[in-house]
Every structure is written in C-alpha cells, then in structure tokens.
Amino acid sequence: MKTGLRVLIVEDEPDVAELERLAFEREGFRVEVADSATRALERLRYAVPDLVILDLMLPDLDGLEILKYLRFREELSGVPVIVVSARGEEVDRVLGFELGADDYVVKPFSPRELVLRAKAVLKRVRRQEGPRVLTYGPLVLYEDQFRVEVEGQEVKLTPTEFRLLATLLSAPGKVFSREVLLDRVWGYQYEGYARTVDTHIKRLRKKLGPAGKWIETVWGVGYRIRSLHA
Numbered sequence: 001m002k003t004g005l006r007v008l009i010v011e012d013e014p015d016v017a018e019l020e021r022l023a024f025e026r027e028g029f030r031v032e033v034a035d036s037a038t039r040a041l042e043r044l045r046y047a048v049p050d051l052v053i054l055d056l057m058l059p060d061l062d063g064l065e066i067l068k069y070l071r072f073r074e075e076l077s078g079v080p081v082i083v084v085s086a087r088g089e090e091v092d093r094v095l096g097f098e099l100g101a102d103d104y105v106v107k108p109f110s111p112r113e114l115v116l117r118a119k120a121v122l123k124r125v126r127r128q129e130g131p132r133v134l135t136y137g138p139l140v141l142y143e144d145q146f147r148v149e150v151e152g153q154e155v156k157l158t159p160t161e162f163r164l165l166a167t168l169l170s171a172p173g174k175v176f177s178r179e180v181l182l183d184r185v186w187g188y189q190y191e192g193y194a195r196t197v198d199t200h201i202k203r204l205r206k207k208l209g210p211a212g213k214w215i216e217t218v219w220g221v222g223y224r225i226r227s228l229h230a
C-alpha cells in the first residue's frame, strides 16, 4: 500500500490519540490529531484526508455529528471513517453504520488492530474507485503508478511535484490558494511559506516543458490548471 496517506484522528484523550498516532506513523501514514469536534471541522474545511478515525464522545459535540457532516459534504463523502468509541452498545454501532461509518472499533482496542482495519477499509475503497488516471490536455497522470506523461513522454517528478500536479489536476479550472496547496501537498504539520509553493510550481512548469503553461498563476490568489473551455 502506498504510504503517505493522511489520517485525521479525532480524539480528545491525549493518551489514546498518541497511541493511535504512533501506530499509524509506524506504518508510514501522515497523521494529524484534532482534540475536539471544532478543530476537526476546521481541518476538514481546508484539507480532505484519506481516512478519519473518529471518537464519539468529544467535549464539544457528538462525534456522530462529524460523521453526518462528512457524509453531507460532497468532497468529503468518499472519505472512509472508522469510529473508535467506548460506546459499544448495539444501538450505537447500528447508528454509526447507518450514518456511513466504514468500521466500528470499541475501546479499549489494540492500536495495531486499528491500523489493520484501516488498511482493509482503504483497500476496499480503492477497489471500488479503480486506478485513477487524470488526463488533461497533453497531460496524463497515473495516480497509483506515480507516473506523469506529457504527449506520451514520461516526465520525472519528485513526490512533492507529483502531489502538487495531482492536486491541481483533481479540479481543473479551480483556483487553489497557496495555503490550501501547502496543506494538501506538504501536509498538516508543515510550517511552510507561500514562497515554497511558488518555487515548486516554477520547477514543475519547467519539467513539464510545453505543457507547463497549463498551470496558470492567478494573481493574488494562487494557481490552477487552465480550463479547457476558457
């Protein structure tokens, strides 16, 4: 399984959060912890994780409300969610699954088992989606092979450049601000500067050659892939 997948752990108990973080990081995941529902919702507004680990009893809101929010928002509706809760009653489990949880783990749990379950869920989701190939103008990006071609010729990109291009290509015409790109490409914890984005965009354009002009600068806002219909 590809590493670097991003997990958002929503958990208010620091010890539990730390156990989960370690277990996922050991397997190559990138982890962010939100210790309240408010923080979790804030994160979700800016970045779409690959997986959410969700505690139900949070200080400010029931975790099920976060689950509802995830299923309601179109761009988040495909994100797998594993509920981890001390509430092991059948009624809670049923409600969790009804609201769209992909798995339900009852506390206390083994962090190792949680990661195994997470991998199983991610595999299932991936199988449904199939390999993603993003084609746009002269650009073809094979997401699972980490490969980019321009007019049939392979272009060698660094993992960061690859993620940057994949992000832009995920929504052609849409403008991505530098903050959003920092978040999605470099990750939650990266204390980067907007200039980092500019530098990488410059390199990416150069590597893409004639196709580089498909990455447009929107002054004062950010970057986007030129719309085919413009």
Ligand code: CA
Pocket (backbone or CB within 6 Å): 011, 012, 013, 055, 056, 057, 058
């Ligand atoms: Ca809790």
